[in-house]
Amino acid sequence: MKGNEAIAEAAIRAGADGYFGYPITPQSEILEYLMESKPYETTGMVVLQAESEIAAINMVYGGAACGKKVMTSSSSPGISLKQEGISYIAGAELPCLVVNVVRGGPGLGTIQPAQSDYFQAVKGGGHGDYHLIVLAPASVQEMADFVGLSFDLAFKYRNPVMILSDGAIGQMMEKVYLSPQKERSKTVPEWATTGKPSTRERNIITSLDLDPYGQELFNKKLIAKYNEIKEKEVRYEEFQTKDAEYLLVAYGTSARVCQKSVQLGREQGIKVGLLRPITLFPFPYERIYELSGQLKGILSVEMSTGQMIEDVMLAVKGRVTVRHCGRMGGIITAPDEVIDSLKSQITGG
């Protein structure tokens, strides 16, 4: 099935309570698939086409504040529209899933795949000091698997989670193993607004604190949470890094391309390996630093003008040369382009 369809089916099977979306290419299949599947007749999952991406993310806010497993999805321009709502969700410490099937930009850009929303996803995106947990799937299987994982992480940390995919993985068809149907959760988190019984104080969901000391205290609480996430939730995958002298760092679609590039490079006698961050926040800084001790150079391969490269450079603390390689505008970098770029920028061969 398609990557986008896998997200939709996985959401139903993960026992999601609600999906609120708005059509935009290349991710409209998520909403279409859900509308066709009618989960409201089986699991009771609410599916609603909102009047805008803004309304959709605010529906997610309302649902999440009731302690429900809710999600939305969109593509780059639509995700920009959602940023206000995402900031409020992070500020109110609500769990939810936001899927971004990235297309090239800026502006209306293209409908073809890109990885140009890295900064937006990883560094904030909306206003204020906050972070999303960001997962980067590289296959249709991971599109499906990361839905349940996202909800688990979102509820564990009371924090919004983003699946940062792209138009290639969203549209690509692959074989996928789906998890069995999970029951929708009946447990109500103690902070949820579901109506105040006489047995507890009223619950208030807000991101407002007019007292500067109160707001600062809250910011410190968020820092502590993000530190815990950085400590416990870093996920990455390595490919032929053991003897590597050169390292490709790439996520999502670019990581798939780079697997082939590693093979091509090794055929030409270049000892090259690949590190694929699975979580972009938290980023695998430590592992990249460890590896940098054995390396002569790193190539950050991403379909953007170079965004993740800043985190790779932060990771290696100047120990080795780091260069960027990647096509833009919706063009997927070819495996041999990566090796050519490695040679011309780093190995000198």
Added chain:
Amino acid sequence: MDEINVLQDINRPENLVYKRTKLMIDTPLSYCPGCGHGTAHRILAEVIEEEGLQPETIGICPVGCSVLMYNYLDVDMQEAAHGRAPAVATAIKRLLPDKFVFTYQGDGDLAAIGTAETIHACNRGENILILFINNGIYGMTGGQMAPTTIPGMKSSTSPYGRDVRIMGNPLKMTDIVATLPGTYYVTRQSVHKPANVRKTKRAIRKAVQYQKLNKGTCFIEIVSNCPSGWKMTPVQSNKWMEENMFPFYPLGDFKTPGEQSV
């Protein structure tokens, strides 16, 4: 000393007739003296209490003067982003259809930045109550022109009065939503006199009943005053409201059950 003793005597609980509603939390309100928000909060709290709905109620506060409403009402509440309350309410009601869900929104929130959310929630016929406080001005930010500022009315961003040739016309949201098939009960009221307070309370009670019956969106506009923003005393502001706001925003029902086509 004598005067204080007399006052204490008058204030003895058994001598007080008009008591604080249980659902109004005993805390100072952030509203200016003479503002209608306090009265609107109170009658809403009274209806929720009288209908026994405290365990069923989820309210959504807007951005604006009533942004801190959750500090005053003893019910579960969510603070929405500016204008988005009807979208937030949509999800709550769909996920928890047995709960009583209301939004409380000012004119900037509902009729400017949140126009799309308001129209679409009403048009879908979401089973929620939208309480719309229209005082024709942005109160919280210091008295700027609102989408409902009437022609000629002065504000800090229409200091010579609203010139509709330059600034456009005020928006009559209540008239608009009454034409939408999703709304069930649409009315415009006020809370500046006891008789009006009673009428508005009756309207809220009706909306509660209709929501229980899943009838669709109930929309209650309360034309209200803003003594600080209008730069008037409370008494002057109520008089000005009667003389200027009511002719432009006439009070009364716009849509009631039984006459569904407008």
